[in-house]
């Protein structure tokens with residue numbers, strides 16, 4: 001059985017070695033031309049995210065009891081677990097939106113609150129409905145860009161990248177769920193961040209949208225960025241991610257490269273393995 005933690009691998013198959021650079025300079029975290037060595041941020045661990053022993057209680061509800069995982073640059077990490085397992089709560093702790101009762105989480109080597117330029121280091125999609133309903137998609141992004149000290153022309157570029165250029169002037173309140181997800185992804189990408197944290201970004205996307213999202217996440221990882229993505233669509237996850245983190249009832253069950261998980265159980269799908277790991281084959285809530 002694949003356990004946790006497992007050795008990390010660079011996307012090119014080389015162990016470890018990441019080229020140190022700073023995370024906030026110039027046009028972004030990665031070289032854009034083919035064949036160039038990927039630029040890497042300076043972190044003591046070389047990891048994009050490292051969460052250790054996270055714990056969070058809401059009143060009497062133990063939302064997250066003991067969650068630890070790592071996320072590597074140049075890879076997509078799927079964050080999986082049943083409803084109520086603690087995924088969103090964990091992501092909120094990683095992003096400094098709520099304070100952990102115990103444990104630590106660092107992004108690019110620092111707690112979120114200590115990042116010198118958070119929007120340029122990490123982009124997040126947590127709530128697709130976050131845009132002001134009366135504001136156009138373009139204005140929503142421009143406001144966010146201004147708040148983060150990012151040139152507002154990025155708004156137009158990103159609306160193109162997420163396939164919303166033709167709806168740029170429409171009110172976000174009239175966007176479909178899939179369009180709101182795309183707008184949320186554009187917002188996450190505003191600062192050209194080296195780390196992306198996406199909570200169920202495939203929610204509400206049609207099959208074309210899901211394929212588009214898969215290609216987008218792949219291209220972001222190929223640029224050297226780290227992508228942490230939660231999802232319940234296991235067939236899609238199996239086609240998209242490099243690494244898998246499974247949590248259940250607020251605890252990490254496993255972290256492993258997807259190919260190792262599958263190789264350890266010949267003939268099993270990710271769904272089979274997930275149901276076995278989470279003990280929810282009967283469909284009981286976590």
Ligand SMILES: Nc1ncnc2c1ncn2[C@@H]1O[C@H](COP(=O)(O)OP(=O)(O)OP(=O)(O)O)[C@@H](O)[C@H]1O
Pocket residue numbers: 058061062063064081082083084085086087088089090
């Ligand atoms: N602000 C809060 N106040 C009280 N309880 C909360 C709060 N946020 C989350 N919880 C509880 O913590 C537990 C974990 O919730 P969380 O949203 O993190 O799960 P999840 O894994 O993201 O689930 P889903 O797959 O349904 O999105 C649940 O029991 C939930 O009801």
Ligand SMILES: [Mg+2]
Pocket residue numbers: 087088089199
């Ligand atoms: Mg959630």
